Amino acid sequence: MAAYHSLKPLAILALALAFCVQGTLGTIACQNLNKDSCAFAVSSSGKRCVLEKHVKRSGDEAYTCSTSEIEADKLKDWIETDKCIEACGLERDVLGISSDSLLEPRFTQKLCSPQCYGSCPNIVDLYFSLAAGEGVYLPKLCEAVHGANSRREMAEIKSSGFVAPGPVSGVALPMKSMVSPMVAPAMPPY
Numbered sequence: 001m002a003a004y005h006s007l008k009p010l011a012i013l014a015l016a017l018a019f020c021v022q023g024t025l026g027t028i029a030c031q032n033l034n035k036d037s038c039a040f041a042v043s044s045s046g047k048r049c050v051l052e053k054h055v056k057r058s059g060d061e062a063y064t065c066s067t068s069e070i071e072a073d074k075l076k077d078w079i080e081t082d083k084c085i086e087a088c089g090l091e092r093d094v095l096g097i098s099s100d101s102l103l104e105p106r107f108t109q110k111l112c113s114p115q116c117y118g119s120c121p122n123i124v125d126l127y128f129s130l131a132a133g134e135g136v137y138l139p140k141l142c143e144a145v146h147g148a149n150s151r152r153e154m155a156e157i158k159s160s161g162f163v164a165p166g167p168v169s170g171v172a173l174p175m176k177s178m179v180s181p182m183v184a185p186a187m188p189p190y
Contacts, residue, residue: 028043029044039080046076049066050068051064051065075122
């Protein structure tokens with residue numbers, strides 16, 4: 001009987017440790033991610049992860065994953081799937097994100113495709129914010145991409161100033177002032 005009572009505190013301690021460990025296993029810290037999982041990931045705090053390249057003293061390139069100040073809308077603990085990266089026409093080793101890609105017809109076609117727009121809320125949320133920062137409503141842009149006269153519609157959007165050119169490619173936008181939708185916008189009707 002005495003052995004039973006001495007095991008009880010140990011069992012409580014083991015149970016408490018199990019809960020602590022379980023709570024930390026599912027968390028994502030950007031600085032712990034490698035090059036192949038950093039871009040388009042969202043940390044446990046809801047901040048987006050960003051891949052950065054550094055040159056070592058030896059002259060070799062090194063990549064690190066850092067936490068940005070950009071918050072994802074209602075997403076946490078998210079590492080984007082390879083399926084979404086491919087469906088949306090993206091690459092894992094992207095350094096920074098620019099709104100310039102929204103002016104590239106091949107990219108916008110992939111972004112606005114049902115495989116991406118309808119299935120990859122993290123990427124849609126990110127590009128919705130990038131577009132909003134440039135004064136563009138992403139569903140309207142996708143309507144223009146898939147419209148019957150898509151080239152004419154895109155030319156009109158570009159010439160009207162609806163899509164403003166972004167910064168130099170590879171340089172991240174200052175997205176602190178950008179807004180995100182509460183939920184990724186509904187797929188525009190085509």
